[in-house]
Amino acid sequence: MDEIFMADFLEEAAEMLKVMGHPLRIRIAQSLEDGERKVGEIAEAVDAAQSVTSQHLKAMRMRGLLNTRREATCVYYSIARPEVYKILDCIRESAKRAAAEQPRAAAGGRR
Numbered sequence: 058m059d060e061i062f063m064a065d066f067l068e069e070a071a072e073m074l075k076v077m078g079h080p081l082r083i084r085i086a087q088s089l090e091d092g093e094r095k096v097g098e099i100a101e102a103v104d105a106a107q108s109v110t111s112q113h114l115k116a117m118r119m120r121g122l123l124n125t126r127r128e129a130t131c132v133y134y135s136i137a138r139p140e141v142y143k144i145l146d147c148i149r150e151s152a153k154r155a156a157a158e159q160p161r162a163a164a165g166g167r168r
Contacts, residue, residue, distance in 0.1 A: 076120045077144055081105055082113050086122075086141050093126065093135035 077083060081103060088094060088102035100110035114134055117123045124137040136142065 072120060073122070073138075073140065073144075076117060076122060077141070079113065081109070082117055083145070083148060085110065085113055085117065086136065086145055089123075089134060089136050090142065090145065093124075093133040095131050095133055099134065 077086065084103040084105075085099055088099050094102070096107055096111055096114065099114065100107040103110060105113075114123060118125060118134070122136070122138055122141055124135045126133045126135070
């Protein structure tokens with residue numbers, strides 16, 4: 058890879074990780090894995106106030122991670138970039154690995 062492309066790639070990767078670095082945004086992305094939803098549905102799914110959810114949705118949309126579709130007065134959100142699904146898969150895999158290693162670490166500390 059040439060240096061300019063690599064710098065652009067790293068900048069883009071860091072920005073995506075920064076956007077996805079908030080727990081509520083991860084939960085929002087998880088709630089959208091099965092398809093598009095309205096703000097109220099997302100807020101209920103992530104157990105957050107609709108105003109807070111809207112702020113996070115806006116941040117994710119402004120950075121290109123979400124698509125919107127308007128139908129009458131309702132706005133529907135969906136995942137715009139498939140990489141988001143890969144990030145969620147990595148997070149789940151890491152959580153599973155950490156959970157599996159926890160009992161071994163606790164047992165090792167009791168010797």
